[in-house]
Amino acid sequence: MRQLLLCPPDHYGIEYEINPWMSRARGADKPLVQAQWKGLFDTLSTLDCQVNLVPPQPKLPDMVFTANAGLAVGRRFIPSNFRHEERAGEAPHFARWMEERGYEIVWLPKDLYFEGEGDALFGGEVLFCGYKFRTDINSHRAVADILGCLVISVELVDPRFYHIDTCFCPLPDGGAFWFPEAFDEYGQRTIRDRLSNLIDVAAEEAAHFSCNAVVLGRDIVLPEGAPKLVEALRDRGYTCHPLPMSEFLKAGGACKCLTMFMPQRDGEALGPSA
Amino acid sequence: MFSETIELRGHIIDSLILPKVLDQILTRGAAFKIAEIKIGQKRADQSFARIEVTAETTEALDELVLRLRQHGAETVERADVQSAKAPEAGVFPHDFYVTTNQQTFIRLDGKEIEVRPAMMDSAVAVDRKKRAARAVKFFDVNEGDEIVVGHQGIRVVPVQRSTAHTDIFQFINTMVDADEPKTAVIRELGQELCRARETKGKIAIVGGPAVVRTGAGQHLERLIEMGYVDRLFAGNSFAVYDVERALFGTSLGKNPERAFAGGGHENHMRAINTIRASGGIAAAVQKKVLTCGIMHACIKHKVDLVLTGSIRDEGPIPGVTTDVVEAQKIMREKLADITHVLLLGTMQHSMAVASMLAPTVKTVCVDIDSASVERAVEHQPLQSIGLVTDVEPFLRELADCIAESEKVGREK
Numbered sequence: 111m112r113q114l115l116l117c118p119p120d121h122y123g124i125e126y127e128i129n130p131w132m133s134r135a136r137g138a139d140k141p142l143v144q145a146q147w148k149g150l151f152d153t154l155s156t157l158d159c160q161v162n163l164v165p166p167q168p169k170l171p172d173m174v175f176t177a178n179a180g181l182a183v184g185r186r187f188i189p190s191n192f193r194h195e196e197r198a199g200e201a202p203h204f205a206r207w208m209e210e211r212g213y214e215i216v217w218l219p220k221d222l223y224f225e226g227e228g229d230a231l232f233g234g235e236v237l238f239c240g241y242k243f244r245t246d247i248n249s250h251r252a253v254a255d256i257l258g259c260l261v262i263s264v265e266l267v268d269p270r271f272y273h274i275d276t277c278f279c280p281l282p283d284g285g286a287f288w289f290p291e292a293f294d295e296y297g298q299r300t301i302r303d304r305l306s307n308l309i310d311v312a313a314e315e316a317a318h319f320s321c322n323a324v325v326l327g328r329d330i331v332l333p334e335g336a337p338k339l340v341e342a343l344r345d346r347g348y349t350c351h352p353l354p355m356s357e358f359l360k361a362g363g364a365c366k367c368l369t370m371f372m373p374q375r376d377g378e379a380l381g382p383s384a
Numbered sequence: 385m386f387s388e389t390i391e392l393r394g395h396i397i398d399s400l401i402l403p404k405v406l407d408q409i410l411t412r413g414a415a416f417k418i419a420e421i422k423i424g425q426k427r428a429d430q431s432f433a434r435i436e437v438t439a440e441t442t443e444a445l446d447e448l449v450l451r452l453r454q455h456g457a458e459t460v461e462r463a464d465v466q467s468a469k470a471p472e473a474g475v476f477p478h479d480f481y482v483t484t485n486q487q488t489f490i491r492l493d494g495k496e497i498e499v500r501p502a503m504m505d506s507a508v509a510v511d512r513k514k515r516a517a518r519a520v521k522f523f524d525v526n527e528g529d530e531i532v533v534g535h536q537g538i539r540v541v542p543v544q545r546s547t548a549h550t551d552i553f554q555f556i557n558t559m560v561d562a563d564e565p566k567t568a569v570i571r572e573l574g575q576e577l578c579r580a581r582e583t584k585g586k587i588a589i590v591g592g593p594a595v596v597r598t599g600a601g602q603h604l605e606r607l608i609e610m611g612y613v614d615r616l617f618a619g620n621s622f623a624v625y626d627v628e629r630a631l632f633g634t635s636l637g638k639n640p641e642r643a644f645a646g647g648g649h650e651n652h653m654r655a656i657n658t659i660r661a662s663g664g665i666a667a668a669v670q671k672k673v674l675t676c677g678i679m680h681a682c683i684k685h686k687v688d689l690v691l692t693g694s695i696r697d698e699g700p701i702p703g704v705t706t707d708v709v710e711a712q713k714i715m716r717e718k719l720a721d722i723t724h725v726l727l728l729g730t731m732q733h734s735m736a737v738a739s740m741l742a743p744t745v746k747t748v749c750v751d752i753d754s755a756s757v758e759r760a761v762e763h764q765p766l767q768s769i770g771l772v773t774d775v776e777p778f779l780r781e782l783a784d785c786i787a788e789s790e791k792v793g794r795e796k
Contacts, residue, residue, distance in 0.1 A: 247401070247456040251394035251430065258428050263399040265455070296400040 112159040112326055115370040119147045119174045120166045124360055128194045129243075130269050131362035138357040146357050147174070150331065150368055153351050157326045162372065164207045170200050175363045176370040177275055179204035180226040183257050184377015187213035190226040193244050208372070216256050224249035228273035228367065232375050233280035233305055235259065240266045240274030262304060264297030270317070275366045279321045283346070285309065287323075287339060289316035309342050319355065322364035333364040385541050386445045386489065386496050387438040389419065390457040397423060397431050405435070405455055412448050414439035434460070438541075442496065465490040465537030467510055470529040474522050480507045481532045483519050484540060485743050485763060490517050491537040501720060504739050504763070508532040523709050552576050553746050553767050559757065562772040567781060569769065573748060574785030577612055577724065578793075580746075585723035590617040590737045591678075592730025594752075594775050596625040596635045600728075601678050603779035608681040610783075610790055615688040615718055616678070619733060620697035620704045623665065623679055623689075627701065628655035630677030656699040664702040665689070690718050694732070716740050726750070727760050729775040734760040743767065750778045 124137050154161050166173055179200070180189040187208040192198045209215050218224050229245040230253065231238050237259050241247040247263050254261040264274065268291060271277035277292035278301070285307030290298050302308065311320055318335030330343055334352035343350050355364040396402040409416045420434040437452070439445035449459060468477035485504040489496040492515065499508050503519035510517050510530045517532070525531065532538065552572040560569055580587060595604060607613050625635035632651040633639050662668035669675075669683040682689050691704040692711035705711045719725075719740050727734035727749040734749055738760045741747060747768040749760040757770035771778060 242454060247394070247454070248458075251456070254395060254428070254430060260398060260428050261395050263395065263401060263456070265404075294404075296404045300398070300400050 113372045114154060114159050114161050114324075115164060115176045115179065115372050116147075116151060116154075116161055116368060117164045117174045117176050118166050119143050121168050121171050122147075122166075122174045122358075122361075123171045125171045126194075126196045128196060129272050129362040131360060133360070136360055138360050143357045146354055147368065149353050150355075150365055153331055153353060154324065154326075154369070157329045157331070157351075159326050162211075164204065167200070167203055170197075170203070172197050172361065172363075173200045173203065174358075175228070175361075175367040176204075177367045178225045178228040178273075179370050180208070181224075181230045181253065182208065182213065182227075182371065182373035183375050184373055185212065185214055186216050186256070186377065187372075188216050188218060188224070188226070188253060188256060190228075191218055191220060191222060191224050191249070193223040193225065211372075213372075218249055218252050222246050222249035222252055224253065225273060227370050227374055228275050230374075231274055231278065231280055233286055234284060236304060237261045238274060238278065238280070238301070238304075239263050240278075242266050243269060243272035245273075262300055264300055265294040266292055266297075267294045268292045270362075272362065273367070275322055276319060276362070277316060277321050279323045279325065279366070280305070281307075281325060281346075281348075282327065283307065285346075287311055287321060287343070289313070289321055292316070307346075309339065309346075311336065311339050315339050319359055319364040322366040324365050324369045331365050333359070385415075385438040385440060385487070386442045386498075387436055387539065388445055388449050388496075389434060389436050389460040389462065390449065390452055391460055392431075392433045392435070392455075392457055394430050394456060395424075396433065396456070401455055402431070402433055405452055405457060408451060408455075409435075409437055409448065412439075412444070412451075414444065414448050461494070462491055463536050464492060464494065465510070465532050466534045467530045468533045470525045470527055470531050472527045474525060476507045476522070476525060477531050477533055479533045481535065481538060482506070483508060485739070485741065487541040487743070488519075489539045489541070490532060491539075492517070496539065501716075502742050503716070508538075521712070523713075553769060558761060558768060559754075559770045560772065561754065562752075566771055566773060566778070569771065570778065570781045571785050573769070574782055574789060576746070577782075577786060578789050580724050581612060586614045586721050587612055588615040588617060588719065588722045588725045588737075589613050590725060590727045590730060590733050591622050592618070592728060592733060592775075593621040593625050593635070594729035595779070596622060596629055596678070597638060598729075598774060598776035600776040600779040601626060601629065603776070603783040604678055605681040606783040606787065607779075608678070608685050608687055610786060611685070612786060613682075613685075613687050615690060615722065616682055617690045617692075617715065617718070617733060617737060619730070620691065620693040620700045622730075623691055623701045623704065624652050624656055624699060626678045627659055627665070627668075627674060628652045630674055630680060631655050631658060653698065656701050659701050660699070666703075688718065690715060692733075712736075712740075719745075724748075728779070731756040731760070738763045750775050 189201045189205040205215050223246045225244040229240040239250045250261045250263045271292035277289040280286040286305050287309035289311045315336035319333050320336035320339050323330050323332035328348050330348050331351045333355035340350040415438045417436045419436050422432040424431045483506045487502050488499040499517045506519035509520045628651045629635045634651050637649040659668050662673050665679050666683050674680050693700045693704040693706040724746045747764045749757045749770045751757045754772045761768040761770045
């Protein structure tokens with residue numbers, strides 16, 4: 111059974127602005143925050159997975175976005191090196207929590223920014239990593255060294271889609287759904303070369319963070335507001351669970367940002383070097 | 385051109401990072417050379433590329449490298465140039481770097497600076513405060529000047545044969561021998577000089593006495609009158625024979641208008657005396673003592689005259705610089721902005737000038753002696769044409785071609 115990591119939104123709020131979605135003038139509605147997060151927690155709990163909770167920490171409002179805790183592969187956990195000072199305080203909490211659960215913690219050099227699963231998603235045996243806004247491309251090399259797998263680096267070009275998990279979601283059948291315009295032409299070409307059966311998400315649906323989805327077998331938990339995508343996924347045999355995510359979108363996050371797989375991939379699957 | 389070496393590591397082939405970086409270099413008007421590449425053999429193996437990036441200006445290079453860093457490019461630290469103090473005035477430190485006439489850069493505090501001017505057989509003096517490097521001759525160096533030693537941190541960029549456009553200098557195979565046709569080459573050369581004038585290039589003539597003695601002076605005068613000569617470099621005898629011819633119809637006693645003429649051996653001495661008495665060439669023109677000839681045309685059309693002498697000179701005629709070190713300095717200064725140079729019938733001056741030219745200067749050498757042509761053009765292997773021929777028919781055809789194009793231009 112897949113293990114997921116979530117963090118209750120007790121301290122969540124728009125307290126700074128580090129992406130184009132955030133505006134302190136447009137704060138989150140606290141009761142609605144709790145309701146939407148509980149909606150996600152409850153939905154995931156009905157699916158084939160076990161939800162683990164990391165205790166939220168005061169003054170770390172974005173700790174709720176556990177996808178940026180780091181990247182767990184096999185029994186190893188690579189904590190994030192956050193680009194923004196505002197989030198840097200989250201890293202030790204996540205690392206300690208993962209270490210207590212028996213993960214071997216492998217830190218990247220401090221000068222390499224890396225924002226965990228938010229910018230690193232497996233599609234088959236290949237780890238697709240986004241770079242530029244939050245993650246440095248040089249961290250990809252370090253991650254490849256640690257994991258011994260093929261890392262495909264793709265450049266993100268639209269600041270609204272600042273992590274790869276905001277515009278790209280691999281599917282277990284070898285395909286993915288994505289918003290191509292969020293990538294530069296080389297990134298688009300690379301993804302098209304590597305993955306078949308891609309579902310292009312329309313701009314208006316991508317803007318609802320529809321690609322920010324949690325895929326568990328044939329179930330897909332995604333933000334509401336993407337009827338065309340839901341239909342396309344249904345045609346492929348997936349069951350979609352659209353959820354209201356308005357309060358987390360105010361911070362530039364949704365279902366996937368609120369979730370980290372632990373691990374995202376079995377270490378053994380990557381071969382002997384992993 | 386300024387350069388920086390970058391390295392890329394990782395899954396740069398599968399991620400198309402390498403082609404992206406190379407494309408970005410080219411689309412921003414810079415160039416690259418892949419110095420080393422290692423491609424991973426197995427799926428998870430990472431690849432490596434070391435790439436030398438060159439751009440026109442240091443600012444353009446910095447901006448480009450900054451962009452490439454986003455894609456993982458790391459700059460390779462290269463060693464700075466080494467230097468030592470000049471032990472005394474006129475003496476370079478032991479193991480000083482001897483320059484070529486090619487574009488040269490030195491790395492100072494991690495950044496490249498260009499050595500200006502590019503000058504052959506010199507040393508490189510460094511001014512750290514001004515972040516400048518210049519080529520210096522023995523007479524330029526003072527005790528304690530910082531001089532480059534060894535070869536570390538020095539980069540020489542040979543002139544590349546351009547592939548973008550083809551002018552005569554790019555498709556003629558340097559030498560046209562005595563038994564080969566020249567008309568087409570001379571016509572092309574005429575067009576090149578027309579283009580040079582249109583694009584505000586600067587044309588220099590370096591003439592030997594043969595120009596005057598063969599009777600080619602009148603053709604050179606036509607070029608001067610049409611505005612195709614910006615500067616004239618010559619020796620004492622060139623000026624003397626030209627004045628002699630203007631005053632007495634002979635040059636070193638020979639009259640180019642007559643097949644057999646005798647006498648007049650003393651004419652050149654009288655010519656020198658006349659100019660000395662007039663207070664110089666320009667004064668003689670002003671006083672209407674000198675009313676024709678090349679010197680007269682130069683004064684009238686404000687062509688810069690650079691006359692430098694040698695040990696066997698008679699006179700010298702006023703205006704000739706006889707101190708050779710001083711003459712070198714003047715010639716270098718006067719050659720600095722020249723784009724095209726015609727070396728006509730003078731081995732000594734041709735070789736002196738050729739050794740002072742930047743490698744980008746388009747050079748034509750005309751001499752009846754093939755060895756003289758070869759020696760003069762060897763410094764400019766990609767930007768020179770040598771013609772083994774008498775200078776008179778060459779200048780006649782060249783002046784005719786240019787006069788013809790001028791006429792066509794006017795009619796248009």
